[in-house]
Amino acid sequence: MADDSTAKGILIGLLSAFGSAGVVAIILVAVWFFQYTPTGRIFLDRIGRPGEYDDEQAFLREEAEALEVMDDIQRMEYNRAKAFVQANPPESVQTDISLSQFLAIQEKGVSAWEFEPELEIANCFVEGRTEIEFFDAECTVQSNLPIPKQNEVYYWEAKIYDKPDSTMVSVGLTTKPYPLFRLPGMHKHSIAYGCDGARRHNQPFNPTPYGPEFLQGDVIGIGYRPRSGTIFFTRNGKKLDDVAHGLKTQNFFPTVGANGPCRVHVNFGQLGFVFIEANVKKWGLAPASGSLAPPPPYGSEQGSILLEGGRENDRNSGVPHVLTGPYHYSHGRTNSNQLRLGTR
Template sequence: MASLALAARPLNTPYRSGSNAKVNDGDESEEGELVVLLIIVVAICGALVGLGVLFLLVYVCTSIARRIRWWIFGVDEDGVSEGMRSRLLPDEDSRQSYELARAFERQYPYGSIDTQLTSEQQTQIREKGVDAWEFVVNLDVNAMLQSKTEVLFMGGENCVQTNLPLPKANSVYYFEVKLVEKPADVNMWIGLATKPYPAWRMTGWNKYSAGYCVNNGSVHQNSPFKSAHIGEQLFVGDILGIGYQPRSGVVWFSRNGRRYKAIVSGMLYDLFPTISADGPCSFSANFGQRGFVFIEANVKRWGFGPVEGSIAPPPIYGANQNTILLETAAPSSEDDNDDDDEADDERSEVDASNSNSHQLGMPTDSIAINIPEGAIPVGAPHDTPRSNRRRQTGSRRPPLYQKNDPIAAQLLEAGETSLEPVVSYRNKQPDLLSSPRSSSTSAEPASL
């Protein structure tokens, strides 16, 4: 029967089994899935390109509108018209400072100088800890660095920054500034800014900066004309805290341990603690080297670094037991023997002088000893060792001037000294008129 079925089938008709039919259906389904996937990818790419083109159009239109607004209405990039700017900058000095600051921004845009922490700076932080941060006072700043974190402004418009930026490893970093001295008519701004920053501008008045005005509690960000009142006025002794979240670019402030709710956003830069003033004042900063007034910062350790680095701090004053310096300075046995020899020689000198005084019939407490160079005292035994003899012949005398000494020659020409002074060791002037004591009288020890 199978042979009959095969014979009945036409020769030009292809034979398909059930398994082959199923394989062909699978190929068609895979081709359909590839087509659908390709359509999805093309749609996504088209949407991204469309968004990019739209963003570019918006940016170009905004720039053109800004230029048109500047040409027609005189409004600058801060959104301030010419008339408002003239009212906010009443005198020539303020206008000149504003123009120089804008020129500084064009010359040094953000990113023109690499301000990220280098490997050497990170090593310095590991070694010193939080002590690695300190303020830098440039030559064009009228200020004096009293310590690493204490600065005294001495008049004029000045701005100082730290040597290192804020790290970005942790989620929050925090520091505090205490007002030590500040007259009421002096304005002061405390905050964060990028580097380089104009040394004559207040913090928050230029781009990429935010500063808290101590005098009225307002915050300036990237502009001297726009501000937001978020806090209160600070006085001498108050402490302003600045917190920074590097992952979100949020900056917030606190006063005497109480945090304000208002924040400053968009500060995704390499920021440095920056403090400025327009008059004489002084402040002290705390980067974590001591406890914060803001308790949460102490609990969560929001300081710039560890209090102690890998280098051990110096020993506490007074704790000098078992130190290397004392072990090095400890006298050896030879030095002890030399000291004993010197003491014996000194006693022998005293005994010799007492004996001479008895022989001469002079009181021992008023003897005057004039020992010339290289001479042996009268009455000294001839068998005195050479070392003792050298000690007796003026070992404790001050050095004489030499004739070839240029300083001595100048003094000799000025007539103010002599080349060969006589050195006398005496306590009292001898009383030559007094009756001499007998040799049998007990001698008192002569004090040299």
């Protein structure tokens, strides 16, 4: 029995020694790997799908290679954007939803969101808040409000109209400030799905193959999960792979860009989505309508005490009245002013 105890003690000692040596070896290998292996990219998704750069040296190497093959115009535009980002770092301005903006969302619902073109660029035009027309030069537009972070998922869609084959369209999310003379996805912090089927995440040089190309008539959707910081895209109602995770601190703005003529109509939730799951789970940016009552429909003035009083005064005074528009009724100016003030 004494021999057995001695043997067990020796065995346990050897195992402990080998175990300690193994732990030390693992630590040394890890230190060697991180200190002496060349760094480059980190993987945001599955193996083989590169993401943003994890060190400045790798970015500078790829930048130098890309600048060598750019033409003069491309090089000038890249350097212009680089100077803009250096002078206006991402998220260097306050973009949290303010109290007044929150109240506007409560009143207007999803209609509180609209696109605001940069007047100095003037290569696109916005009509009816969400209908964007691009012209003959590179231009990007952002929404006036960021995506909220209260709900589990937020989602919006963009439908492509009148797009020639030569026009590049990119749909995605960006932070502010952003160089709006560049497409989304090319600078921090931004991500976009392009009509060439590639996606860009802070990547001005080499896009990553992602999904099918999209053409005129296609509908591209963008979903954002604030709690996990996950972003995904859809195409014609079919969900594609997630493209990023962990983007929880940024305030992202819906963004559309193009480098040539086309029209893009955006649905923030004011209409039904092509992606059915977003309709079922109500993933729009806000309720379709808020607490603010819509304008009265045409003809509703028939039951208006104010206008009836105005008509009565007009009949008494002999002043003719004329209908000038859907919501404007013109009659005797003096009488209507007196009626609004409660005087005679």
